[in-house]
Amino acid sequence: MAGTPQYIRNLNENLIMDALITQGAMSRADISRQTGLSKPTVSSAVEHLIERNLVKETGRADNAQGRKATLIQFNETAYYVCGVDIGATRIRVALGDLNGQIVAYAAYPPIIRDMHQEQESQESNESSERSVLLLLQGYVNQMLQKNGLEWSNIRCIGFGIPGVVLPGSGKIRRIVEPLTGMESAFSRDALARAFPCNVILDNDVNLAALGEYRSGAAVDSPLFVFFSIGAGTGAGIMVQGQLLHGLGGMTGEVAEMLLENGSRLEDVLSADGLLHLAKQQGLALGLKTSNELKNSNELKESNEVKNPKHSDALPFSAEEVTGDNTDDNIDAAADGMQALTPEMIFEAARSGEVQAMSVIKQYSQMIASALRQISTVLAPELIVLGGGIGGNGDVLLPLLRQIAAEQFPVKPQLICSALGERAVVTGAVQVALQRTLLNLQQGESEE
Numbered sequence: 001m002a003g004t005p006q007y008i009r010n011l012n013e014n015l016i017m018d019a020l021i022t023q024g025a026m027s028r029a030d031i032s033r034q035t036g037l038s039k040p041t042v043s044s045a046v047e048h049l050i051e052r053n054l055v056k057e058t059g060r061a062d063n064a065q066g067r068k069a070t071l072i073q074f075n076e077t078a079y080y081v082c083g084v085d086i087g088a089t090r091i092r093v094a095l096g097d098l099n100g101q102i103v104a105y106a107a108y109p110p111i112i113r114d115m116h117q118e119q120e121s122q123e124s125n126e127s128s129e130r131s132v133l134l135l136l137q138g139y140v141n142q143m144l145q146k147n148g149l150e151w152s153n154i155r156c157i158g159f160g161i162p163g164v165v166l167p168g169s170g171k172i173r174r175i176v177e178p179l180t181g182m183e184s185a186f187s188r189d190a191l192a193r194a195f196p197c198n199v200i201l202d203n204d205v206n207l208a209a210l211g212e213y214r215s216g217a218a219v220d221s222p223l224f225v226f227f228s229i230g231a232g233t234g235a236g237i238m239v240q241g242q243l244l245h246g247l248g249g250m251t252g253e254v255a256e257m258l259l260e261n262g263s264r265l266e267d268v269l270s271a272d273g274l275l276h277l278a279k280q281q282g283l284a285l286g287l288k289t290s291n292e293l294k295n296s297n298e299l300k301e302s303n304e305v306k307n308p309k310h311s312d313a314l315p316f317s318a319e320e321v322t323g324d325n326t327d328d329n330i331d332a333a334a335d336g337m338q339a340l341t342p343e344m345i346f347e348a349a350r351s352g353e354v355q356a357m358s359v360i361k362q363y364s365q366m367i368a369s370a371l372r373q374i375s376t377v378l379a380p381e382l383i384v385l386g387g388g389i390g391g392n393g394d395v396l397l398p399l400l401r402q403i404a405a406e407q408f409p410v411k412p413q414l415i416c417s418a419l420g421e422r423a424v425v426t427g428a429v430q431v432a433l434q435r436t437l438l439n440l441q442q443g444e445s446e447e
Contacts, residue, residue, distance in 0.1 A: 209236025
């Protein structure tokens with residue numbers, strides 16, 4: 001189709017849109033000078049873009065002499081895109097405009113299903129898939145309704161999933177707990193059937209890396225790694241603004257790396273791995289009532305460890321209750337106590353609790369071992385830590401930087417995610433935006 005009138009018109013309109021997105025509002029004369037297109041060509045293309053609702057007239061220019069020129073502006077609200085982070089602990093949904101700005105965000109409860117009971121029939125499998133998709137649809141519908149939008153306003157949805165996405169088929173494998181068993185419901189084909197717009201599916205850590213590159217801690221970094229530690233462990237690698245997917249979508253699946261002692265990386269660095277290490281070291285958290293906390297000098301008020309349910313928690317070791325740290329005694333000491341969580345361990349470390357700091361130091365050594373291998377192979381300029389655990393940069397980064405300075409043959413800059421829990425949805429919005437702009441540039445019908 002190269003050289004046809006339609007192709008030439010699309011090319012001219014794309015040049016104009018690119019100029020408006022980059023430079024902001026301009027007059028027709030400014031557009032002509034910026035793009036090199038003739039004034040009649042610009043006028044014709046702008047009129048067609050106005051008809052498509054992709055640009056709009058907005059006020060007058062401040063030219064000193066003569067008649068004030070009408071300004072033309074890219075219409076970033078002509079359509080919208082969505083990003084969805086299908087996480088193990090939360091479902092996060094974001095709404096973005098055509099400039100990639102997130103205009104609305106919400107977090108919803110996770111999808112919960114009994115993973116330990118196999119489905120008995122194809123019919124029950126299909127019913128389970130429908131239930132999962134209906135729940136996702138409901139979350140996105142809530143977002144649209146709150147923002148006064150219809151599905152006709154949405155051009156594309158990007159989904160991030162904590163699993164390996166096969167590049168060709170869009171099928172999922174190696175998904176993390178507790179989502180095991182729902183691979184079919186989250187496949188690209190299943191999502192495409194459920195949502196009335198374009199659908200993109202990618203690994204969540206890949207999308208987090210893209211989010212950090214576009215508007216986070218790694219803006220315009222030529223080579224960096226996003227290293228995520230949470231319910232699972234993974235890495236997103238970007239080179240010159242492009243995500244690496246590799247054979248079978250397996251680039252960045254650092255969960256399968258082996259440490260020096262033969263341990264699988266995800267088994268020791270995931271949330272469960274951190275809790276197992278803490279238990280081995282005899283760390284537990286005892287509960288005190290709010291009144292007791294007021295009279296306690298064991299922690300400063302600013303560093304109190306919050307129980308996510310009701311009570312406040314103070315750290316102490318199992319030895320203080322049982323006299324030793326055998327597993328049986330640790331379990332016995334934990335009777336009547338709040339279950340230990342990674343958040344509690346980090347809060348205890350921040351407060352200066354000795355055993356919590358000991359656990360974090362050992363844990364940091366294992367993180368550093370993985371980062372050393374990654375750095376030696378890729379030599380990235382930057383490594384960004386993220387995820388529910390990796391986001392505790394105030395505790396982890398000083399330890400990791402010291403280890404890197406002493407032990408790494410390649411010493412990348414180590415920083416923490418700037419986007420936090422919004423990293424994945426930010427990247428999901430970006431891939432949806434890229435697809436949408438490409439389709440619009442190709443003249444795809446806006447109906």
